[in-house]
Amino acid sequence: xxxxTQTPKHLITATGQxxxxxxxxxxxxxxxYWYQQSxxxxxxxLIQYYNxxxxxxxxxxxxxxxQQFPDLHSELxxxxxxxxxxxxYFCASSPDGxxxxxxxxxxxxLTVT
Amino acid sequence: QKxxxxxxxxxxVPEGAIVSLNCTYSNSAFQYFMWYRQYSRKGPxxxxxxxxxxxxxxxRFTAQVDKSSKYISLFIRDSQPSDSATYLCAxxxxxxxxxxxxxxxxxxx
Numbered sequence: 001x002x003x004x005t006q007t008p009k010h011l012i013t014a015t016g017q018x019x020x021x022x023x024x025x026x027x028x029x030x031x032x033y034w035y036q037q038s039x040x041x042x043x044x045x046l047i048q049y050y051n052x053x054x055x056x057x058x059x060x061x062x063x064x065x066x067q068q069f070p071d072l073h074s075e076l077x078x079x080x081x082x083x084x085x086x087x088x089y090f091c092a093s094s095p096d097g098x099x100x101x102x103x104x105x106x107x108x109x110l111t112v113t
Numbered sequence: 114q115k116x117x118x119x120x121x122x123x124x125x126v127p128e129g130a131i132v133s134l135n136c137t138y139s140n141s142a143f144q145y146f147m148w149y150r151q152y153s154r155k156g157p158x159x160x161x162x163x164x165x166x167x168x169x170x171x172x173r174f175t176a177q178v179d180k181s182s183k184y185i186s187l188f189i190r191d192s193q194p195s196d197s198a199t200y201l202c203a204x205x206x207x208x209x210x211x212x213x214x215x216x217x218x219x220x221x222x
Contacts, residue, residue: 002156031208042214043157043201056208090156098208101147104156 003027004105006091012111018079021108025072025093031055032074033094033102034066038087049074050096081112116140119202119213128222132189136202136213139183143204143211146178148187151199151215160200161187192220 003026011019025032034046045058049068060066063081068074078085088109092102119136126132134148145164149157161176163169169176177186185202199215 002158004156006156033210043212045210048208050208088154092156099145099205101145101159101162102203102210103159104149106156107154109154 002103002105004091004093004103006089006105006108008108009106010109010111012113013081014113015081015083017081017112018077019081019110021076021078021089021091021110023074023076023091023093023105025074025091026103029093029095029103030072031094031096032068032072033092034060034074034076035090035092035104036087037090037107041087043090046076078110083112086110086112116211117202117204117213119216121214121216123217123219125219125221126192128192128194128220130192130220132187132192132196132218132220134187134189134200134202134216134218136185137183138185138204138211140204140206140211141183142206144206145204146176146185147203147205148174148176148185149201149203149212150196151201153198157201194220194222196220 005024030051035043046060048056088107090107092104094100148161151157166180173190175188201215202213
């Protein structure tokens, strides 16, 4: 168990809808990363937060947004969903986001129908 | 050119074999190197984490980094069917982590 908790495990929704994915980092970790992994694709970096502030942005669509709350949990919001958004969404955390390795949760599997 | 390249496989070996998994990277700024194991529909699990060139051993796993060649390797001794998974190499500098696409390994009993 990595200590990173993601909910829900599975989400099935329709095109055009909006969903929220939640992540609780490991105890003591200040940095949270979000990744997308489509079928047979590698991990695509979406966004990073450190202690509540956005630190880095990757290939995140404008329809997607995230935030990190004072208790350090993070939420990834996906709106106007399209079929192509179906993927595994992973959250990872690290103490400082600089040098320390990432520890991943088991992801949320999103299916858009 | 991708910053971290990795042969996607699949790689099939018999139980007990020594497995060699390899990655190359292009960015000289990369400082830290990691190997992750990912079982189907699970999150990547950190196996090895190293900073310097040379070897790092942990049980049946050995990570090797050659910064002069920009080459990183993971060796698995006495491979087991439970080692069947996708193995991802990763590197980072600062807060930027870059992952290889992963190599799918099957260890056949």
